[in-house]
Amino acid sequence: MTGEFGGALPAAVEEGVGGFRTTIENTTERGGVNYGEFIEEVRTFMDRARAACPTTELNDDILSRLRAINDLLKGVTIDEWYAPSGTRTDLPARGNIMLPPYTFLDQGADGVVATLRFRRFHLGGNSAVHGGYVGLAVDEVMGLAAGLARGITRTAYLTINYRSVTPLDTDLELKAWVDRTEGRKTFLRATLSDGDRVCADAEALFILLNPGQR
Template sequence: MTQFQQSDDPTLGLGADRPGGFPDQGFDDEVADLTDPAGLDPYAEMVTNLRSFLDYVAAAKPDDLVLTRLAFDLAGWRDRLAADAVSEREQLFAHRFDLPGRGQTMSPAFVVRDAGPERVTGTVRYGRYFLGGNGAVHGGAIPLLFDEVFGRLVNGHRTPSRTAYLRADYRAVTPVGQVLDVDVWVERIDGRKRYVRGVLKHGETVTAEAEALFVELRPGQP
């Protein structure tokens, strides 16, 4: 059994004195180009290459020598990054709101087309990393996208809230490698409850729909 060292702990830094809190997740300041999201920004270039790397990891069937070398290189970079671990509040991953997908690789990069306090539209492209089988996006990656966009819409310029439930309905196959349209809107707000809906489309075909309830946090709630 593999023995993990403290430097392997993915929660490293969460126990820092400064709590994470909730940054304003709105879309107002997000400026991104689907064709060149990286530009000259070192972090943007890194995370863009990381997304592409994960797609190639999913697609490749390397030999043992390549795998051994890759594992060695990744371990070296893991240990190098361990020295730079910071608190949740200070981390860059998922906190770069000027980049597609907030500069993270957990979910596909959502690129904003138009945004307001009640609705946001944009595009997304699922890479090979999100393949479920036979050219289709993995079913679990679709509600992940909706939760990401829903959360940013309902929490932008509002008191933070958390997902209470999310339902996704699959209407057609969502293809890997195609640019898809995303349309999300706030249906209504009832006290602390925020209801939101969304649609994912490939051309004129609706591939998935979703609805969710977010509940506003009370003061002091994590």
């Protein structure tokens, strides 16, 4: 792996802990006590960046401030295993700005129920969520359901049926549950609903990783 953030994965593979490290020190202090507010502010920035049509002057003003902020963040870059984004389990969507913010209502070996809300950042068109973001949310929550049931897995396939338009700015319910298992294979199902209306349903196969498997 090369580039500004490269080099983190090979060390983990050498340690033989599999594709997603399970032995991470799972503290919720990393990033500081206000890290969750920072992530939420970044999300708001992403929403507004998608919605805004700035003047040239405003664009240039924001650009110079953003460059200064990016320089600050570059000075505190660390490897993926200890970066709080994606590993702060106390925050919506593990503090991962890539994901629509979700929180669990219920979680166990049989399955999980999460509530989530897509925002302007996730717009596809005509006030509807982009289908790729639906897939992202479903993959994430099914992956966590597979993880709770079996251990660390990777998605082998994921089939999504888009049943009706998924709305922005609406609290939705995402359920994912284990349908059956065969050896390393876990077959799961999921539904994404707006109240009684099903927006999407899905079926997927997740494969339990072998020790040291990337």
